[in-house]
Each structure stands twice: as structure tokens, then as C-alpha cells.
Amino acid sequence: MADESRGAQPKHPQQLFFDNVNPATRLLEKRRQMYEVQDALENQKARFAKEEEQFRKKEEQLRAKDLQLQHQLCRFNKFLQDNEAKRRRADTRATEEAAQIRQKDEEIQDLEKQLEDSKNLCAKLEEEKERNMKYEEFLEFVKDTCDDYTEIGEIVARHDTLESANHDLANQQTESETRIEDLRNEFQAYRKEQEMEMMELRNKVAVLATELDSCQKTRQQLENQVNEATQEDSRHSLYFGQILMSVENLFLRCTTKRKNIQHATTPMDDEGAKGREGENGQEEAEDSFRRKKEHAHRQLKVILAYLKDFKDICDALKREQRTVMSKKGQAGLDQAVQLPELAIKFEAEAPRGGNRGSENSGSQ
Known part of the structure; x- marks a missing residue:
């Protein structure tokens, strides 16, 4: 078929070369070539259609063979x-039958064993x-010779009764033991527990004795500290x-020897003292100490006022001396200005009655 297809192929037209021809002849030649190419194309299409039909038939045959094979x-x-x-x-049936065979063999062996045991038991x-x-x-x-029993069953029952009683007594003995x-x-457990408790109590007594000794030492130290604090408080x-x-002596000297200045009658800042006088729940000793402290504080304020006045007086005298010296001239500048020193003496105050003595004794 391939040879036939190759033999049926048309030959390509031979191309003629016209170098010196007119255009009409050349056009005719081109048309002739076009017709020949068209005929060749038609022949090629017919050949391709025929081959396609043959291929389609082969494909159908192959498809049918494929379906048949499937x-x-x-x-x-x-x-x-x-x-x-x-x-x-x-296989399953064979396995089951083999299992059944094994089971039957085992049953046969068990039965043979039971049979053997039964024979041995019978023997x-x-x-x-x-x-x-x-x-x-x-x-x-015994039945024939003894009048107490007429049947063997009575003897066996008596034996069973005695054996049961013996068994009960043996059980009671075992339970008692x-x-x-x-x-x-x-x-033994109670005794060990009591011994452990006694040991714990002895240990606790020893610990408490040690704590007692420590507390006594601590108390002695605290008593010593209290005695030292009492002595320190006394000092x-x-x-x-x-x-x-x-x-008090300074206050009396300031108020008695300079009666023209009365700072003691000037109200001082006692608001804090007045506020504290109204507090409740204070002990008598602390209240007395507080009153004495506030009284001394007020007296110190009065003494401070007198000292400020004395300082002001000294400053005024110094200013007057400078004024006088400036009027006298250059000669008076060489003289040193000496101010009289204030001699402060501590005079013992005569006792003023029972109240002062009680205050001194309280302070002591």
C-alpha cells in the first residue's frame, strides 16, 4: 500500500524559464503552474482522506480488540x-478442622486420664x-458383746459425736491460743508504746529543764539590766x-534683783503644755515629771528674755561709747572700751516651804 501511495503521488510540474517573453505569456505560464499545483493539492487531499479512512478502520479494530481483552x-x-x-x-475450614481434631484429641486424653484415675480410685x-x-x-x-449399742450405726454416731466434740475443743484451743x-x-506493742512515750516525756523534761535554765539566766540578766536601768534612772x-x-536659782536671780523688768508676767507659748495637760491615762510620776519639765521650760524662756535684754543693753552702750569716742577725736580712738563683765553667781536659795522640798525629793 505504501508503494501504491508512493506511485500515485503526482510529479511536480517542471518550471520553465522565460527570460525574454512578454508579460501575457508569463501570466499564462503562472496560471498553468497554479492549476497544476491545485491538481496536485487535490490529489494529496484525496490520498490523505483515503489514508485517514484506513487509519480509522485500524483504530476501530484495535479498540474492539482492546475491549475484548478487557x-x-x-x-x-x-x-x-x-x-x-x-x-x-x-484454609479456614482446614484450620477449624485441625483445631477440632486437636480439641477432640485433648478431650480423649482427658477422658483417658479420668478413666485411669477412676480405675486407680476404684482400686x-x-x-x-x-x-x-x-x-x-x-x-x-462390740455390738454383740456390749448391751449399750444394738446397731453399728449407733456406735458410728457416737464416734461422730465424740469426734465432733474433739474437733470443737481443738478449734476452741486454737482460738484461745x-x-x-x-x-x-x-x-508488747502497748509496752513499747509506753516506753516510747516515757522516753519522749523524759526528752521533753530535759528540754524544758534546759529552757528553764535558759529562762532563769535570761531573768537574771534582765534583773541586772533593770537594776542598771534603775541606777541610771536615779542618776x-x-x-x-x-x-x-x-x-530655779537663775530664774530667782533674774526676777528678784531686776524687779523693774517683769518678763515672768509675760504670757509665754504654753499651748503645747496646755494641750498635753488635758491628756488622760498618764501615770502620776510621768505627769509630775512633765509638769516640772514644762515649768523649767517656761523659766528658761524667761531667762532667755532677760539675756536678750542684757545683750540689747550691751549693744546700746557700745553704740553710745562709739558716738562719744567719735566726738572726742583721733586721740580717744586709742583708748580701749572695756565693758563691765556680768558676774553670775550661784546662790543657794533658802527653803521656801514644804512644796519645794517635795519637788526636790521627787527630782532626786
Whole structure:
């Protein structure tokens, strides 16, 4: 077919070369070539259509063969699945039958073992029967010789009763021994517990004795500190009394020897003292100390006022001396201005009655 297609192919027209021809001839030549190319194209299209038809038929044949192969493959796959299912069922059945065979074999072995045990038990019972025949003969002899029992059953019942009583007594003995052992263990545990408690109490007593010694030492130290604080307080009280007496002497000297200046009658800043006088819940000793302190504070303020006046007087005298010296001239400048020094003496004050003595004794 390929040879036929190659033989059917048209030959390309030969191209003629006209170098010296007119345009009409050349146009005719071009048209002739175009017709030839058109015929060749039509022939090529017919050939391609024929080949396409042949290819389509081959494709349909291949598609049909493919479908046939798919159907055969499905049937073969189904066949394989059925065979696999049958094989699995056969394997399962074989496994189950093997298990049943093993179970039956085990049951046969168990039954054979039970049969053997039963035979052995029968033999043992037979031997025990033969051994117990002498006891039966003995019981028959006892029944015939003793008038208390008329049947062998009565003798057996009596034996069972005595055996039951013996068993009960043995159980009671065992229970009593167990109870005695429990009581002994409880006693030992209680004894150990009491010994541990006694040991703990001894340890606590030792610890408390140590704490008591420590507390006694601490109390002795605190008593010593209290005695020292009491002595220190006595020294401070003495020093405070001396200060109060000195302030009182200065106050009396300022107020008695300079009667023309009365700073003691000038109201001082006692608002804080008045506010504190109204407080409640103060002890008597602290209240007395506070009153003495406030009284001394007021006296010190008065003494300060007198000292300020004295300082002002001194400053005024110095200014007057400078004025006088400036009037006298250059000669008077060489003279030194000496101011009289204020001689401060501490005079012992005569006792003024019982109130002053009580204050001094309180300060001491």
C-alpha cells in the first residue's frame, strides 16, 4: 500500500524559464503552474482522506480488540478472585478442622486420664474396703458383746459425736491460743508504746529543764539590766533635779534683783503644755515629771528674755561709747572700751516651804 501511495503521488510540474517573453505569456505560464499545483493539492487531499479512512478502520479494530481483552481480563480476574475465596474458605475450614481434631484429641486424653484415675480410685477404695473389713468385724463384735449399742450405726454416731466434740475443743484451743498470742502482741506493742512515750516525756523534761535554765539566766540578766536601768534612772533623776535647781536659782536671780523688768508676767507659748495637760491615762510620776519639765521650760524662756535684754543693753552702750569716742577725736580712738563683765553667781536659795522640798525629793 505504501508503494501504491508512493506511485500515485503526482510529479511536480517542471518550471520553465522565460527570460525574454512578454508579460501575457508569463501570466499564462503562472496560471498553468497554479492549476497544476491545485491538481496536485487535490490529489494529496484525496490520498490523505483515503489514508485517514484506513487509519480509522485500524483504530476501530484495535479498540474492539482492546475491549475484548478487557472483558477477558475481567473474567480472568473474577476467576482468580473466586479461586482465592475458595482457597481461603478451604484454609479456614482446614484450620477449624485441625483445631477440632486437636480439641477432640485433648478431650480423649482427658477422658483417658479420668478413666485411669477412676480405675486407680476404684482400686484404692477396694483396698480401703478390705482394710476396713476388720473394723466392721470389730464393730460387730462390740455390738454383740456390749448391751449399750444394738446397731453399728449407733456406735458410728457416737464416734461422730465424740469426734465432733474433739474437733470443737481443738478449734476452741486454737482460738484461745490465737487470742493469747494476739493479747501478748498487743501487750508488747502497748509496752513499747509506753516506753516510747516515757522516753519522749523524759526528752521533753530535759528540754524544758534546759529552757528553764535558759529562762532563769535570761531573768537574771534582765534583773541586772533593770537594776542598771534603775541606777541610771536615779542618776538621771539626780542630774535633772540639779538642772531644775540651777534653772530655779537663775530664774530667782533674774526676777528678784531686776524687779523693774517683769518678763515672768509675760504670757509665754504654753499651748503645747496646755494641750498635753488635758491628756488622760498618764501615770502620776510621768505627769509630775512633765509638769516640772514644762515649768523649767517656761523659766528658761524667761531667762532667755532677760539675756536678750542684757545683750540689747550691751549693744546700746557700745553704740553710745562709739558716738562719744567719735566726738572726742583721733586721740580717744586709742583708748580701749572695756565693758563691765556680768558676774553670775550661784546662790543657794533658802527653803521656801514644804512644796519645794517635795519637788526636790521627787527630782532626786
